[in-house]
Amino acid sequence: MSLHEQLYQWTARQGLDASSARRLRDLSGLDDPPVDPWTWLRRGTGALAAGLIGFGVILWIAANWGEVSRLMRFALIEALFVASLAGAAFRAAWRAPLGLLAFLTLGGLLAFYGQTYQTGADPWQLFAVWALLGLPIAWAARSDLMWTPWTVVVATAIGLWIQTFADHGWRIDARTLPVHAIGIAAYALLCVAMALRPGATPRSWAWRAAVLSAVVAMSAIGLGGLFARHVEGQFWLALAAIAAGLALNWRRAEVFALSAFALAFDTLIVCGVGRVVLEVMRFDLGGLFLMGLVACGVLAASVSLIMRRMRAVGVGA
Numbered sequence: 001m002s003l004h005e006q007l008y009q010w011t012a013r014q015g016l017d018a019s020s021a022r023r024l025r026d027l028s029g030l031d032d033p034p035v036d037p038w039t040w041l042r043r044g045t046g047a048l049a050a051g052l053i054g055f056g057v058i059l060w061i062a063a064n065w066g067e068v069s070r071l072m073r074f075a076l077i078e079a080l081f082v083a084s085l086a087g088a089a090f091r092a093a094w095r096a097p098l099g100l101l102a103f104l105t106l107g108g109l110l111a112f113y114g115q116t117y118q119t120g121a122d123p124w125q126l127f128a129v130w131a132l133l134g135l136p137i138a139w140a141a142r143s144d145l146m147w148t149p150w151t152v153v154v155a156t157a158i159g160l161w162i163q164t165f166a167d168h169g170w171r172i173d174a175r176t177l178p179v180h181a182i183g184i185a186a187y188a189l190l191c192v193a194m195a196l197r198p199g200a201t202p203r204s205w206a207w208r209a210a211v212l213s214a215v216v217a218m219s220a221i222g223l224g225g226l227f228a229r230h231v232e233g234q235f236w237l238a239l240a241a242i243a244a245g246l247a248l249n250w251r252r253a254e255v256f257a258l259s260a261f262a263l264a265f266d267t268l269i270v271c272g273v274g275r276v277v278l279e280v281m282r283f284d285l286g287g288l289f290l291m292g293l294v295a296c297g298v299l300a301a302s303v304s305l306i307m308r309r310m311r312a313v314g315v316g317a
Helices: 003-014 018-028 037-063 070-090 092-117 123-141 144-165 177-196 205-226 233-252 255-280 285-312
Strands: none
Touching (some): 037 092, 070 092, 092 123, 123 144, 144 177, 177 205, 177 233, 205 233, 205 255, 233 255, 255 285
16 A cells, blocks of 8 residues: 555544644655655765775784884874864865764774873773764764764763773672663763754664663663572663653654663563562473563553554654
């Protein structure tokens, strides 16, 4: 069935007046002009070119590493960084790919500095400094091509910070609960920052990368707390954080975020039932049947609620 036919059927079924029918047609995007494929092709080509140039420079430096002095190595990396920034400043059409090249070069420069002088810094500090110094580049580029890798770097810094302060491992107990609470709050702040940044849209890749990193981290922390010797507070903390994420994104009605948080919430609930079954029923046939019923029930309820919400705002009717 074509989109035209679906719109006519929905309009007739709901008894919409002319104004509401026009609003529904506008939301469907049926009358929008087709997307210019050259725009995406130029962006993709620019990103690929920036990545290949950076990779080529890395290979060239690696091939001539023994013949180049330390000063020359720093000079080569810094020259590429400065040239990328200059090109991004003076060529608006190349700003995003050249900004990406400068951001990647900045990370290489920081890593080379730490390797050369053995600063003794923890890995999370490298990524934190990289994100801090790269923030002006991402802000100036104002493109998902820059914000997405910046988001990945920040998420990596948060994960490494948690690992460092949780006894340099993934220790989950009452002592590390404050560390995990701060880490979850940092992931939540990253999501908020990507949602409120200038030019952000609900479908931006940077926003989705932040949501995905937060959901994965919260789920891992929650599952670790659940399957510890005794159920730790991290499980309840992660469950509450994921529930809050669901509630906040319910108003935004963004299907990716809703689906990600709902899947994480369902996973923790089903695994919680599994923990009970493991302790009480020892995974006999009745326990497995109960787990299957709970899994089917929460998944069906989540899908139904998300679909109902999307229909309520005129998406996926």
